[in-house]
Amino acid sequence: MPFDRELLKGSIALLILKLLSERDMYGYEIIQESLRRSQDAFEFKEGTLYPALHQLHKRGYLHSEWRTGKNGKQRKYYGLTAAGRKAARRSQLEWLSFTKVVNAILSKANA
């Protein structure tokens, strides 16, 4: 089922922070990883990832550096800063409590 665009847009920062909390990645890798974990359900316009990455970088949540990959290609890798790690934990908790509340409302409505 395709997700609402606004819903995807609202959660993209959280997903980036979560994925990067595990290891440094470059843009294309972030897309591939989110597709793999969501079993291709989390599909969004790939170009929109970059403004989101730049926004998080500007806020000081990410650091970046150009590294040469296995095939000799230069790629810009992103990783979390200390502030980014805090933001990742905070966003995850916020999301979990938000979905808990929404689920509670939905389950009562369905009951």
Place this chain on the structure above:
Amino acid sequence: MHLDRIVSRIILVAKLPGNNRRVEASEELRTHLEDLAEEVRSQGYGDEALNRIVRMRFGKAEEIAGAFASVYAPERLARLILQSAMFVTASTVAVVMVIGAVQLIAAICTATSVVSILRGIHEEVFGFAAVTAGYCSAYAGERLFPTSLTKAPLLSATLGVCLAAVFGWLVPQDAALPLAAFASAAAGRLLQRVEIPFVWFAGTALPLLMAWALFGPLISGWQFPWLVWVGLTVSCKALREIVRLFERLFVEDFA
């Protein structure tokens, strides 16, 4: 494959501040598009399908550029304000230097006391401000409405009306000359865009001639109207060079 075209379009529309950032962002986007194209090609798609799939998965260039632009909007605005302030300061200094130099040469030629000219230069502050405001507002109008010849002078016209009100209130006796100088500088800039060489000389002359015809004898310091024209024309020439320098230095930030 038109991957470069997609990247160029995004960078052009997003107007990212700073040359390094633009280069880095375009490199980053290009690498992503190349990876994406490679993946699609490995699935056996031909060039036509590849273009379609890449466009579909990557998204519209305008949307991505819009998102980039909003990320950097505050920084871009701050840079624009700083660069505009530098431009106005450099323009004012140039105008003071040019008109001051013209007056000094005239003083030497007419055997007038140079000291009295220098001492009285502060009285011409409204004139200097008017020339700078006239030229800079015409240039700002060009930047705001690059394709409209009718809308571009609107900013100068509006500022001219405001200045007329301010000068009329502050220096009612001496308002005519600064206002004529304002109109001359604005008209000079507008006509500098015309391809025909030296046609802008008429732009700096016409408002002065009109002011002279209407208020000639009433205007103080109007003994040498041609000298006023020379000062204004050389100022406009100097300001044009400053515009060129700024556009060269700040490339897409300023242009």
